[in-house]
Amino acid sequence: xxxxxxxxxxxxGWEAEAVxxxxxxxxxxxxxxxxxxxxxxxxxxxxxxxxxxxxxxxxPRATEEGDARVLPRPPPxxxxxxxxxxxxxxxxxxxxxxxxxxxxxxxxxRRSGEYHSLRPVTVDxxxxxxxxxxxxxxxxxxxxKEFPFGRRLPCDIYWHGVSFxxxxxxxxxxxxxxxxxxxxxxxxxxxxxxxxxxxxxxxYNFYPRSWILPxxxxxxxxxxxxxxxxxxxxxxxxIVKPDGGCQGDGIYLIKDPSDIRLAGTLQRRPxxxxxxxxxxxxxxxLKFDIRLYVLLKSLDPLEIYIAKDGLSRFCTEPYQExxxxxxxxxxxxxxxxxxNIHSGNFVHSDSTSTGSKRTFSSILCRLSSKGVDxxxxxxxxxxxxxxxxxxxxxxxxxxxxxxxxxGRPGPTCFQILGFDILLMKNLKPILLxxxxxxxMRIEHEQELSPGVFENVPSLVDEEVKVAVIRDTLRLxxxxxxxxxxxFPGMCTERKxxxxxxxxxxxxxxxxxxxxxxxxxxxxxxxxxxxxxPSDSDLAFASDGNLNPEAHxxxxxxxxxxxxxxxxxxxxxxxxxxxxxFIRFLGIKGTMKxxxxxxxxxxxxxxxxxSSLSMAAVDILYxxxxxxxxxxxxxxxxxxxxxxxxxxxxxxxxxxxxxxxxLHKQVASLIDLCEYHLSLLDEKRLVCGRSGRxxxxxxxxxxxxEAAPAAPPAESDLRPCTAKLSHPRHAPA
Ligand code: ADP
Numbered sequence: 001x002x003x004x005x006x007x008x009x010x011x012x013g014w015e016a017e018a019v020x021x022x023x024x025x026x027x028x029x030x031x032x033x034x035x036x037x038x039x040x041x042x043x044x045x046x047x048x049x050x051x052x053x054x055x056x057x058x059x060p061r062a063t064e065e066g067d068a069r070v071l072p073r074p075p076p077x078x079x080x081x082x083x084x085x086x087x088x089x090x091x092x093x094x095x096x097x098x099x100x101x102x103x104x105x106x107x108x109x110r111r112s113g114e115y116h117s118l119r120p121v122t123v124d125x126x127x128x129x130x131x132x133x134x135x136x137x138x139x140x141x142x143x144x145k146e147f148p149f150g151r152r153l154p155c156d157i158y159w160h161g162v163s164f165x166x167x168x169x170x171x172x173x174x175x176x177x178x179x180x181x182x183x184x185x186x187x188x189x190x191x192x193x194x195x196x197x198x199x200x201x202x203x204y205n206f207y208p209r210s211w212i213l214p215x216x217x218x219x220x221x222x223x224x225x226x227x228x229x230x231x232x233x234x235x236x237x238x239i240v241k242p243d244g245g246c247q248g249d250g251i252y253l254i255k256d257p258s259d260i261r262l263a264g265t266l267q268r269r270p271x272x273x274x275x276x277x278x279x280x281x282x283x284x285x286l287k288f289d290i291r292l293y294v295l296l297k298s299l300d301p302l303e304i305y306i307a308k309d310g311l312s313r314f315c316t317e318p319y320q321e322x323x324x325x326x327x328x329x330x331x332x333x334x335x336x337x338x339x340n341i342h343s344g345n346f347v348h349s350d351s352t353s354t355g356s357k358r359t360f361s362s363i364l365c366r367l368s369s370k371g372v373d374x375x376x377x378x379x380x381x382x383x384x385x386x387x388x389x390x391x392x393x394x395x396x397x398x399x400x401x402x403x404x405x406x407g408r409p410g411p412t413c414f415q416i417l418g419f420d421i422l423l424m425k426n427l428k429p430i431l432l433x434x435x436x437x438x439x440m441r442i443e444h445e446q447e448l449s450p451g452v453f454e455n456v457p458s459l460v461d462e463e464v465k466v467a468v469i470r471d472t473l474r475l476x477x478x479x480x481x482x483x484x485x486x487f488p489g490m491c492t493e494r495k496x497x498x499x500x501x502x503x504x505x506x507x508x509x510x511x512x513x514x515x516x517x518x519x520x521x522x523x524x525x526x527x528x529x530x531x532x533p534s535d536s537d538l539a540f541a542s543d544g545n546l547n548p549e550a551h552x553x554x555x556x557x558x559x560x561x562x563x564x565x566x567x568x569x570x571x572x573x574x575x576x577x578x579x580x581f582i583r584f585l586g587i588k589g590t591m592k593x594x595x596x597x598x599x600x601x602x603x604x605x606x607x608x609x610s611s612l613s614m615a616a617v618d619i620l621y622x623x624x625x626x627x628x629x630x631x632x633x634x635x636x637x638x639x640x641x642x643x644x645x646x647x648x649x650x651x652x653x654x655x656x657x658x659x660x661x662l663h664k665q666v667a668s669l670i671d672l673c674e675y676h677l678s679l680l681d682e683k684r685l686v687c688g689r690s691g692r693x694x695x696x697x698x699x700x701x702x703x704x705e706a707a708p709a710a711p712p713a714e715s716d717l718r719p720c721t722a723k724l725s726h727p728r729h730a731p732a
Contacts, residue, residue: 126150129161131440138470179399237276248336304561310360316343394578592639
């Protein structure tokens with residue numbers, strides 16, 4: 001199914017999305033603002049926060065996101081006396097339960113009046129690492145309040161540079177989902193996409209065929225041999241990418257499976273070997289890729305936004321199709337900025353439409369001028385992004401319930417992902433990888449004189465990344481609803497009043513200015529009344545316009561889901577399987593299903609029969625679980641992981657609904673399970689028993705999940721085989 005509707009709508013306009021956010025922390029607000037103003041309780045804290053008004057604090061900087069070499073920040077000073085406000089919600093583990101990835105709603109308090117609804121949103125940037133500069137600019141543009149050294153009281157938003165676990169938080173919103181880093185590793189992503197490919201091969205053909213090394217080396221070699229035997233003129237190229245690698249680290253091209261460097265490192269460092277896309281679209285004879293920023297605003301319900309502009313990173317050596325002679329020319333084949341910056345041909349440019357790093361919009365302009373249908377390109381890219389997120393969400397949900405079990409306090413999550421996409425010569429987008437921590441740096445290293453390097457602002461990075469961070473914050477704004485009530489029409493389309501970064505500086509200044517200069521211009525403006533809430537309100541009105549967002553351009557993030565949900569919901573089968581899986585996990589906090597949970601699933605869904613005894617169910621469980629546990633690195637819990645459950649589910653579906661295509665078999669079995677479970681829930685309700693295994697609502701999200709389906713009829717016809725089914729469980 002093609003997202004036909006999207007084609008029309010996508011390029012028509014990137015109107016600002018009015019997104020409802022949750023209610024503010026009204027109950028705590030009055031107290032927080034008072035303490036922020038230094039009223040009581042935290043004298044030392046106040047001194048530290050004030051010092052943050054001085055030029056940018058010398059934060060330890062990592063070379064890249066995820067770099068472990070970041071120095072710890074100084075430990076927070078102990079309060080002189082325990083502030084009464086320590087009871088603010090979120091600090092104690094009795095917070096209200098909330099659903100996954102949705103904003104916390106807190107009950108309004110009488111103390112929070114109209115005034116406090118206008119308090120600035122607070123952002124803890126103490127763990128922001130390399131995104132700090134872009135974050136600071138964003139906070140400044142929004143006239144929000146930054147806590148660069150963290151805060152004893154809860155903040156509305158926590159900005160982490162690496163992962164959900166960067167700090168312990170129990171409330172507010174954090175810009176990382178638990179498990180995302182694991183999910184987008186090359187092997188995990190390949191596995192997740194492969195499950196979707198087995199269900200929907202056409203829909204998921206945007207990801208190159210991949211094999212996991214070393215486990216599937218024999219399979220890889222055998223499949224290549226088979227195709228070559230059938231077509232001797234086939235001269236494929238493959239790319240080997242170490243799992244968990246980044247910046248092109250350890251990547252190499254091969255022409256034959258025998259070229260894989262199996263000796264030594266592979267066992268220690270698993271990898272993915274992938275079909276190499278030999279015919280990329282070239283511009284100026286150079287290969288390039290696209291970095292697009294995608295906001296996963298919420299997991300359940302699923303909400304996805306795409307930034308309307310991204311970056312294009314260019315190779316620095318003219319492209320030729322791979323031959324044994326040029327395979328090792330990294331500047332020809334790998335588009336990584338971190339590699340090409342070391343090429344003598346790398347071009348730093350003041351313009352966003354020339355040089356080795358450009359805006360994606362400039363590429364689209366150029367393609368459009370050549371008659372390319374860029375609406376179709378965008379539509380295909382949006383489709384790729386939605387499908388990829390749909391592949392990732394089932395396991396993310398398992399991570400989520402493990403790290404933030406329902407009913408326990410915890411923050412809600414959102415995350416900016418970096419999608420790396422290659423356009424083929426025929427303009428088909430190909431997914432290369434997803435980055436959980438896309439670099440948000442807005443400066444680059446430049447050699448000023450031989451051997452002398454300095455960080456200088458990168459206009460193209462700043463233009464794209466600041467907009468992404470700022471508008472992510474705007475979408476996540478916990479006070480948005482309140483502010484909208486004060487400033488009706490605040491989110492309506494308006495002309496940008498902030499010109500693009502590139503237009504705001506003279507060429508000479510752009511070239512010469514050092515990062516520190518830019519910081520002093522953009523970051524160090526004294527924050528009027530930083531600690532005084534009434535001054536914050538004045539700041540909103542300082543330009544005579546009461547709308548605090550009046551000076552901002554329209555939001556650069558475009559909602560694509562649930563906007564196009566109708567076109568893509570049919571793909572969410574594994575998501576529904578994950579809902580079943582989570583329901584039977586039983587003990588909160590675990591990610592693997594025990595044998596009893598699996599048996600209960602079979603019983604409650606009425607899947608056992610004369611031809612599938614409970615003893616056979618046990619053997620199925622043991623067999624699949626053992627194999628998956630030997631393959632996966634995660635040995636935290638014993639039991640059946642989600643992928644193993646999916647494999648068992650496929651097997652059961654094939655057994656029960658024979659001769660249908662796999663996705664129909666699976667959909668029918670899910671319908672059947674959901675039907676029986678809804679009956680069970682009704683029965684329990686009638687009996688006055690509230691407890692469900694796992695203690696969570698069974699289905700949420702898709703319409704299919706909401707309505708109990710009629711039990712599908714079983715087919716008596718012969719079975720189909722599916723890629724995922726293990727030979728030992730081939731349907732009887
Ligand atoms: P890393 O995380 O190390 O950057 P990527 O998967 O992004 O790894 O690959 C690095 C670069 O290699 C990409 O930017 C792209 O230029 C090139 N590349 C990766 N996979 C393919 C592929 N299947 N076909 C063609 N080029 C690829």
